[in-house]
Amino acid sequence: MEDSKVVSTSEHLLEVKDLTTRFDIEGGQVYAVNGVSYTLDEGEALGVVGESGCGKSVHALSIMRLIPIPPGRIEKGEVSFKGRDLLKLSDDEMRQIRGKDISMIFQDPMTSWNPVLTIGFQIMEALQLHMGMDKVAAHARAIELLELVGVPEPSLRVDDYPHQFSGGMRQRAMIALALACNPSVLIADEPTTALDVTIQAQIVDLVKRLQQKLGMAVIWITHDLGVVAGLADRVNVMYAGRIVETGPITEIYKNPRHPYTVGLLGSLPSIGERTGERLFSIPGEPPDLIGLPKGCAFAPRCNYRTERCWNETPELEEVSPGHYAACWEKDKVRKMQ
C-alpha cells in the first residue's frame, strides 16, 4: 500500500504511541499527557484510572482530536487506528471517524446534551451523517436505540427535550447516541461520576451488557478503581500525564507495584460502605503540572522514595507477564494489608 498514513501492520485495533499533549497557559507549559503508550484490542475493555487532573480526559480528547487548539497542542505521538495514524488525517477524514468508528460519552449528562434540540434529533444527527439514513429511518432507528439502552416508552420519549429526561436517562440516551453507528471503540469519560450510586451501577451494567452484545472495545475512564473492577480486562493507572502502572485487572488488584496504585487501592472502602463521592486518602495534593519535580512526579507523596526518585524519571518495566510499573522501588512495593 502506498498510503503514507499507514504506520504499522499492528494487529491491535488501537495503538497509542508516545502521545504527548501540552497546554500553553499563563505561567508556562503544562504537559497534560506526557508520553502515553498502550494498545487496545478488538472487544477489549480497558480501564484508565487516576485522580482528577492527571490527564485522563485530555488523553481521550487527544485521541478524538478534540483538544482546543490553542491553548492545547498535540506535540508528538501516534494514534494508529486500524493501521491509520489519526493524528495525520485531514479534518474531514477525522470527522468520518468521530462518532462512527470511535465515539465518546462524557461525564455530565446534564450538560452534554444541547438544551434546545430534542434527544431524538441529536441521535438522528449521527445516523444521518454516518449511516446515510433519511429522517424517517433515522427516527425509527433512534427509537430502537433508546429501547436498547432501556429508556422506557422510547417512541414517546424520542421527541422529548433533554430537560425532560432524568440524569440517569440522559446518560442512557447518551450511550444510545454513542452506539448509534456501531463504533468499534467507545470511550467513556467518567460516565457515572455525576450520577447517584444506584444509577452508577445500572450504567456500568448497561455498558457491560452492550459490550458483550455488540462487541465494541471500551476505554472506561474513572477516578475510582472500584468502578472498573467488574468491567475492565486491563487497567492503565495514570499520574501526572503518564501511565505509571498497567496490567491485567486482577494483577493490579492483587499485586500492585506502584506506590500510587497502592494508594488508590488503599483508599477503596470495602464493599458495603461505598459512597458516591469518596475522596482519595493518598496523602498530599495531586501534582501541580507546572512545577513537576525533575524525577518521578509522585516522589513528593511517596513513602518509598529514595534520592534517585527526585532526579530520574522511571520508565515502565515489566514485573510479570503483561504487567508493567514505572517505579525505581517496584520490587519493594507491596499492597497494604
Next chain:
Amino acid sequence: MVNYIIRRLLMVPLLLFGVTVLIFLMLQFLSPVERSALYVRDIPKNERVLEGVIRKYGLDKPMYVQYWNWLVGIKDQSTGKIEGGILRGDFGYSRTASQPVVDMIKHRFPATIELALLAVVPVLFGGVFLGVLGAVNHNKFIDHFVRIFAIVGWSFPDFVFGLLLLMIFYATLGWFPPGRVSDWANQVIQSGQFHSYTHMITLDALLNLRFDIFWDALRHLILPVITLAYLWWALTLRVTRSSMLETLRQDYITTARSKGLAEKVVIMRHALPNGLMPVVTLAGGTIVGLLSGVVIVETVYNYPGVGSAAANAAVSLDVITVLAFVLLNGFILVMMNLLVDILYAYIDPRVRLD
C-alpha cells in the same frame, strides 16, 4: 407554547397600567393650570375663566378621578363632545409644536421609524455577524480587529460622536448634509406627483421609482444612522461575542463535535441558538434604546422626527409633550418585552414547556 403566550399577553395590560400610573404621577408635579393643556389649546390668562376650566375638567378632583379622566377623557356637558383621554388617542396640546401632540407624533413618527429601522439592520445583523465571527476566530486577527471597533463604539458618547462626524463629513468634506431631504426633493415630495405611501422617504422614493430622491434621503440618513447605531452595534457585538465564546465552551458542543459534525454545523445548529439568547434580550432593549437615542441624534442632525420634537419640548418645559413621548417609549418597551419573551419561548424549550 400557546399557554405561555396567553400568560404573557395577560401581563401586557398590567404593565401598561403601571406605565400610565407612573406617568400620571409625574403629571401631578404640574400645577392644575398647566395640566389644563391636556384638554384645551390655549391656557386662558383670565383667572375667572381659568377657574372655570379647572372645574370643568376636574383638575381639582381627587387623583383617581383625574387618572380616570386622563385615560378616557371628559364629556363636555353642553356639546356632548368628549375631550382628552389618552385611550382615545388624545394626549393634549403640544405648546412647542403648536398642534395636538398626537398630530405631531403622526406627522413626525415616520421619519423616526425610518431612522431607527435603518439603524436596527446594521446593529442586529452587523453586530451579530461580527460577534459570531470574533468568537469563532477567538484571539485571531479578525477577533482583535472586531474588538477594537467595539471598544471604540462603546466608549464614545452619542452626541460627541455625532458632532465629530458632522464636523468631518459635513463641515469639512461636505459629503453628507443634515436635515431630512434637500429642498428640491422636498418640493417633489410635496407636489401631487409623489405618493407618500409610508411617509418614510427612502421607501416611498423606491415605490415611486424616484431613485434620485432615494439617494438624497439616504445621504441625509447616513450620519444619523451611524451615530445612532454605533453604540448599540458595539454592544450587540460584545454581547454576541462573549455569549458565543461561552457557548462554544459548553459540553454539548464537544458532544456535537464528537459525533463528527462539521464545524459549520456545530456553530450554526448547536451554538447559535444558545449563544443568541442573551442577544435576543438585548435586541428588545436595543429597539427601545434606539428610540431614546433619537432625541440626541435628531437634535444634532436637525432631523425632523419625534426625538427632536421631544428635545425641543424638554428645553421649553413643555411637559405634556415630553410625557407623551415617555408614554410612547413605555408602550414600545412593553411591546418589545412581549416580543422578546415570545422569541425566547420559541428558541428555548425549557421556557416553552415549563
